[in-house]
Structures are given as C-alpha cells and as structure tokens.
Amino acid sequence: MLDAARLRGDFPLLAQRENGHPLVYLDNAATTQKPQAVLDAIAEYYRTTNANVHRGAYGLAIRATEAYEAARAQLAGFVNAWAPEGVVFTRGTTEAINLVAGAYGRAHVRAGDTVVVTAMDHHSNLVPWQILCQEKGATLRMVEISEDGRIDLSDYGRALEPRPKIVAFPYVSNALGTVNPAAQLARLAHAVGAVVVVDGAQSTPHLRVDVQGLDCDFYALSGHKMLGPMGSGALVAKPELLDAMPPYHGGGEMISRVWDDRSTYNNIPHKFEAGTPNVEGAVGLAAAVAYLERVGLERIAEHEQALAAAAIERLTQIEGVTVYGPRDHRAGVVSFTYGDIHPHDIATILDQDGICIRAGHHCAQPLMRRLNVPATARASFYLYNGLDEVDALAGALVKAGALFGYVPA
Amino acid sequence: MDTSPPDPQLSALYQELILDHYRRPRNKGALDDATHSVSLNNPLCGDEIDLQLRVDGEVIREARFIGRGCSISQAAASMMTQLLKDRSIPQALALADRMSAMMRGDQAAAQDKTLGDLRALAGVSKFPVRIKCALLPWNALTDALKG
Numbered sequence: 001m002l003d004a005a006r007l008r009g010d011f012p013l014l015a016q017r018e019n020g021h022p023l024v025y026l027d028n029a030a031t032t033q034k035p036q037a038v039l040d041a042i043a044e045y046y047r048t049t050n051a052n053v054h055r056g057a058y059g060l061a062i063r064a065t066e067a068y069e070a071a072r073a074q075l076a077g078f079v080n081a082w083a084p085e086g087v088v089f090t091r092g093t094t095e096a097i098n099l100v101a102g103a104y105g106r107a108h109v110r111a112g113d114t115v116v117v118t119a120m121d122h123h124s125n126l127v128p129w130q131i132l133c134q135e136k137g138a139t140l141r142m143v144e145i146s147e148d149g150r151i152d153l154s155d156y157g158r159a160l161e162p163r164p165k166i167v168a169f170p171y172v173s174n175a176l177g178t179v180n181p182a183a184q185l186a187r188l189a190h191a192v193g194a195v196v197v198v199d200g201a202q203s204t205p206h207l208r209v210d211v212q213g214l215d216c217d218f219y220a221l222s223g224h225k226m227l228g229p230m231g232s233g234a235l236v237a238k239p240e241l242l243d244a245m246p247p248y249h250g251g252g253e254m255i256s257r258v259w260d261d262r263s264t265y266n267n268i269p270h271k272f273e274a275g276t277p278n279v280e281g282a283v284g285l286a287a288a289v290a291y292l293e294r295v296g297l298e299r300i301a302e303h304e305q306a307l308a309a310a311a312i313e314r315l316t317q318i319e320g321v322t323v324y325g326p327r328d329h330r331a332g333v334v335s336f337t338y339g340d341i342h343p344h345d346i347a348t349i350l351d352q353d354g355i356c357i358r359a360g361h362h363c364a365q366p367l368m369r370r371l372n373v374p375a376t377a378r379a380s381f382y383l384y385n386g387l388d389e390v391d392a393l394a395g396a397l398v399k400a401g402a403l404f405g406y407v408p409a
Numbered sequence: 410m411d412t413s414p415p416d417p418q419l420s421a422l423y424q425e426l427i428l429d430h431y432r433r434p435r436n437k438g439a440l441d442d443a444t445h446s447v448s449l450n451n452p453l454c455g456d457e458i459d460l461q462l463r464v465d466g467e468v469i470r471e472a473r474f475i476g477r478g479c480s481i482s483q484a485a486a487s488m489m490t491q492l493l494k495d496r497s498i499p500q501a502l503a504l505a506d507r508m509s510a511m512m513r514g515d516q517a518a519a520q521d522k523t524l525g526d527l528r529a530l531a532g533v534s535k536f537p538v539r540i541k542c543a544l545l546p547w548n549a550l551t552d553a554l555k556g
Contacts, residue, residue, distance in 0.1 A: 345479050345480050375455050
C-alpha cells in the first residue's frame with residue numbers, strides 16, 4: 001500500500017479538524033482535494049504567465065499559449081490519446097458528453113435510430129442522450145445490470161441488435177465502483193457499427209487509462225476528480241471524428257473566417273473551444289497529472305482496492321449493513337446501507353466524527369430504483385486515505401447503530 | 410477504533426420519540442376523499458412526501474401522508490399529521506410558523522406545547538443541512554392550504 005499519511009501531508013486541506021476530529025475525507029467520487037503542487041501551479045500561472053491564449057502577438061501571450069498547449073499534450077499522454085488535437089478542454093465530464101450528444105449526436109442520429117446507455121450511468125451520461133433522442137424521435141435503450149451490479153452482457157447483446165448509432169457506458173460506476181470491461185464492450189459495439197462514448201469520470205483518477213487500447217471513440221473526464229481544479233476536464237476523441245463534426249458552441253477562437261451571415265471554423269481542437277478557455281484549469285490539471293504520475297496509477301489502483309476490500313470486510317461484519325456492487329473488478333467506491341437508518345442520517349452522524357461521506361442517489365436514480373433503495377451511503381477512497389480511516393468509518397457506523405438501537409450503546 | 414460515546418447533540422437529534430415516529434409513523438397511507446393533496450420532494454437527498462388533507466369549510470378534518478426519506482423528514486410528517494386534525498386553516502398555518510421559528514433556534518417555540526411531539530425535533534436547529542428535512546412536510550402543508 002501507499003504511505004497515505006505521508007501523501008496526506010501534500011494536501012493542505014486535509015490537515016483541518018472537523019467537529020473536533022481529524023478530517024476523514026471519504027467523498028472522493030464526488031470531488032478530490034488538491035495537493036500543494038496543483039495550488040502552486042495555478043498561483044504561478046497567474047503570477048508569471050497570464051494572458052489570453054492563441055491571439056497575442058507578444059511574448060507573454062505566447063508563453064500563456066504554450067502553457068495551455070503543454071497541458072493538453074500532457075493530458076493526451078496521460079490517457080494515451082490518439083493525438084493532442086484529439087483532446088478538447090471542457091468544464092468536465094458533463095460538458096464533454098453534452099458536446100458529443102450536441103455535435104456528433106445531432107448530426108448523426110435520426111428518427112428511428114437507437115442510442116444505448118446502461119442502468120448504472122450517471123445522470124450526466126444519461127440525460128444528454130434523453131434530450132437528443134427526444135429531439136430526434138430516436139429510441140433510448142437502457143441496458144440492465146446484474147444483481148451484483150455489473151452490466152448484464154446478454155442484455156447488452158440484445159441492445160446491440162437494432163444496430164444503435166451510439167453506445168454510451170461508464171468505465172467505472174460512480175455509485176457501485178464496478179469496473180466495466182470497457183474494451184470488450186467497445187469491441188461488441190463497433191461490431192454493429194456504433195460509435196462508443198465512455199464516461200471516464202471515475203476511471204481516469206483511479207486506474208491506468210489507455211483510450212487507444214480501449215478503442216472507444218469518445219472518452220470524457222473531469223479534472224476535479226483527479227486532484228485538479230473544478231471546471232477543468234476534457235473530451236478525448238478520435239481526431240477524424242472531431243474533424244468531421246459540426247461545432248458545438250459558437251464564438252471566438254472556434255472560427256477561421258467570419259462573414260455577415262456565415263463562418264468557417266478553426267481546426268480541431270480549437271473548433272470546440274469557443275471563447276477564452278479555462279487556462280488556469282488546464283495548467284492545474286497538468287500539475288495534477290504530473291503528481292499522479294509521480295505516485296503511479298498502478299500503485300494508486302492497488303492502494304484503493306486494498307482500502308475498498310478492507311472497508312467491505314469491516315462493514316459487512318456489522319450486522320444490518322448491506323454493501324452493494326461486485327466483490328471483485330471494483331474500484332475504491334463502497335456503497336452501503338445500514339438497516340433502516342436512512343443514508344442522510346448516517347452521513348449526519350458520521351460528520352460529527354469528522355468523516356465525510358456521500359448520502360443520496362449519487363446522480364443515478366435509475367440504478368437506485370433497480371437496487372430497490374431510495375438512496376445509499378457511499379464511502380469513496382483515494383491515494384491519501386489509509387486503513388486508519390477505514391477504522392474510523394467502521395467505528396462511527398457502530399455509533400450510528402447504537403443511536404438507532406442496532407447495537408448496545 | 411474511536412469508542413467515545415455519541416455526541417450529546419446527536420443524542421438530542423435522534424431521540425427515542427423521533428425514532429418511534431420514524432419506525433411507526435402515524436397517519437401514514439392514502440386518504441380517501443382528500444380535498445387537498447400536495448407532493449413535495451427534496452431532489453438533493455430524495456426525501457419525498459405526499460400530503461393529503463380533507464378540509465371541511467375552514468377546518469382540517471383528516472391529514473395523512475405517504476412518504477419516504479430520512480428519520481427527520483418522516484418523523485416530522487408523522488408528528489405534523491397528529492396535530493392537524495380538527496385545526497382551522499389559520500391555526501394550522503400558525504403552527505407552521507411556530508415550527509419554522511423552532512428550526513431557527515427560537516427557544517420559546519421549542520417549549521411551545523402547541524407543537525406537541527414536534528418539540529422533540531428542536532435539536533435539528535443545530536444541524537443546518539437537516540432543517541429542510543424537518544420542514545418538508547410543513548412546506549407541503551402551506552402549499553396545500555395557500556394553494
């Protein structure tokens with residue numbers, strides 16, 4: 001395992017105390033804390049390099065543009081993108097998926113076509129497709145999940161029969177932690193001619209991602225879930241697909257020539273980056289990538305799997321606790337319920353011990369309906385969490401049990 | 410493992426009476442011949458309530474609810490329906506005001522006997538993010554009556 005206590009020292013926020021206890025931050029699937037290196041990179045950018053990018057005729061603007069484009073190249077290398085110009089900076093995963101639905105989807109999906117999603121998709125990889133299908137008169141087909149929280153491969157096969165135009169799924173489930181066989185799913189979808197969209201919000205921070213190895217077509221990611229700033233993220237795509245797509249947002253930067261009544265558009269990726277971009281976000285995200293590379297994605301994945309396994313073992317020893325999702329092929333996300341104690345009550349009780357967990361539907365209401373629960377409590381781990389924090393979680397849950405009469409106080 | 414006893418604020422929040430209303434809700438289930446019906450939910454946390462009233466002239470004759478959610482929202486709904494029977498509409502709205510005052514930490518409201526079992530929820534005022542849970546059924550009530 002990683003030396004989590006030492007890594008925690010790199011994260012100023014984690015030194016805080018909460019309600020008189022050391023802060024135990026277990027809501028990393030929602031967002032992650034930022035290391036000093038990221039905070040420094042953002043401050044340094046504004047102290048030394050800030051100017052508007054891609055349009056300055058002076059040295060400072062050129063250096064700002066170089067910093068922005070270097071961040072793009074670094075992120076491209078991190079996920080093994082097809083090319084740096086296949087990396088479009090966005091506000092995050094949500095905007096990246098909306099870009100695909102709004103630009104690629106609107107150009108290619110017609111009445112009677114099918115778009116496939118899964119029952120474990122986050123609302124951000126569901127609602128954009130609902131909007132598209134409603135607009136086009138297309139069919140949205142949701143693939144069912146198995147009881148242990150995996151994509152039901154036989155239902156997936158049936159969903160591919162009408163030869164859908166687009167197939168979208170998450171690499172890692174934000175609510176269950178399931179790691180889906182993304183390369184296999186992509187291969188099956190390509191065999192029927194579909195374009196594959198992967199929601200990478202929960203995979204990019206936690207395991208080694210190789211988009212060319214997956215052979216998907218579009219891959220969306222969020223910077224803030226991988227130690228980077230909020231409002232940073234990217235759509236990683238096959239350049240030839242981006243090239244052939246109509247633009248998404250209109251404005252400055254995305255154009256080539258503008259007449260009174262029409263325009264021609266810039267080359268990719270700029271065609272999809274209308275307006276002044278979030279350069280600070282890109283620079284901060286690049287610093288986060290560098291930090292993750294120094295620690296090593298393989299070691300991070302191994303560390304989180306160990307934490308999740310320890311948490312599942314500790315939690316299932318508490319009578320009345322149910323843990324959802326698969327027992328293997330899973331990331332560091334542990335969703336659970338405890339008897340009839342509502343997850344919000346669990347979260348309130350844990351907060352008194354300085355423990356931050358998420359309670360709710362995790363932006364996955366169709367999944368919650370299938371699990372037959374209105375909500376779950378969710379602990380999600382990252383590189384700075386340690387086994388001591390798994391202990392704290394289990395201890396605080398026992399207290400919750402005592403308040404609700406499950407264990408003797 | 411930390412085995413210190415639960416925080417006193419937490420013990421105040423999760424009193425026996427609250428858990429009793431949560432686990433054995435009063436007046437739960439659909440109301441036949443309802444004259445007023447309002448569904449509210451909290452999209453953030455998923456608490457749901459469907460409040461149904463039978464109002465005869467200016468007087469609430471029956472109040473029942475269907476709902477699901479946390480102990481605070483469901484206990485508040487159960488306790489509220491107990492209080493509403495045979496109250497006039499102005500009386501019910503006055504109770505809603507007292508409840509809001511108690512959630513703002515008003516000590517006099519927290520001791521006001523007219524709030525009945527709801528006084529057990531006074532501790533919620535120390536947990537700002539949970540106040541919306543306790544007020545969900547009351548917001549449904551004011552929506553229903555002010556329509």
